[in-house]
Amino acid sequence: MQLSAFQDGFCAALRTAAPTPAWMDALCAQPGFAVYRNSGRKAALDALRANYPTVVQLVGEDWFCGAAQTYLAVQPPADGRLMHYGVGFAAFLARFAPAAELPYLSDVARLDRAWTEAHLAADAPPLAASWLARQPPEALGAARIAPHPAARWLWCHEHPAYSIWQRHREGLAVDTALPWQAEGALLTRPSGAVQWCALPRAGVAFLDVCAAGQPLAEAAESALAATPGGAGETLAQLTALLLSSGALCAPTGAEDPV
Incomplete structure (x- = not known):
């Protein structure tokens, strides 16, 4: 044998x-x-x-x-x-x-899995705001910025799965009047420990395009298309959120990553 x-x-x-x-x-x-x-x-x-x-x-x-x-x-x-x-x-x-x-249980399980994957992911320097500030508009729009290896994001279409998951993870009471609505979540590991926050639909659209290897201009367009009214201030807020949470990866050769 x-x-x-x-x-x-x-x-x-x-x-x-x-x-x-x-x-x-x-x-x-x-x-x-x-x-x-x-x-x-x-x-x-x-x-x-x-x-x-x-x-x-x-x-x-x-x-x-x-x-x-x-x-x-x-x-x-x-x-x-x-x-x-x-x-x-x-x-x-x-x-x-x-x-x-x-009906929300499978999405809660997806979030538990996202935590594990973020915890186990490879290290990489996150994108620094200072690098973005130095880029001319044309170059910035054409830049291809990948999500950080530890970033995980998802959108729950029918349930407040993120709110339920977040409250249990943090030992908080789940409000019986919790709005039953779609929600997004972002999990990252900026300082060696997994962190999480709510993510708007525009953020999910932005990161999906970045993960597909498309330039930032297309990611921004996708985010605006996912935003009611296409408000420009939403894009600025989203960029600040992604930078502060370490959700984007510094491109090769970028200086002073933080």
Whole structure:
């Protein structure tokens, strides 16, 4: 038997209690194998709980444990670094029938995932306002500024998922009169710790265009198009927000990044 075939069979037996190939019977019958399999399952479930703390707060330990076991059965870890586990958990919750009563839950999970990704992202110098101030208008409009590697942003179309997530993360009470409206969120890591803030629809549009590698002029146009009335002051406020939060990456060769 090839080593790869043995490894595949061994991993399959660890992931499920379903019937295994006959050549695995002796191995699976050993008491130590069950302990090893259960330890692996517990590690994955503990990692999922740690990676989605706000979801756990919202639904409680028992509900989350049931959902996590269902998720584990269809999506076991594929990476030994368990902080990466659960990439598809938000999408799973969007299809999970018991979560139908909490329509914002999958978006809250997306925000938990965004926190993890921002925390794990590579370091890079953020864009400095002083660099922008030195650019002539033509050059600035043509510049292509990428989002910072640690920046994560999203728009929740139907629910105040960011407000719900933010209040649970900060230990604040959730107001029962919370406006039920679309919201955006921005997560960054400007000083080594993940931070978050609300992000207007214009900010999401701006960062989407920057992430696509398009010039700042197109990003600005997209942001204005997403702003009711296309108010110019909104673009100035948005630029200040993105700079102060470290959401943009300094271009190669830019001086005095902060």
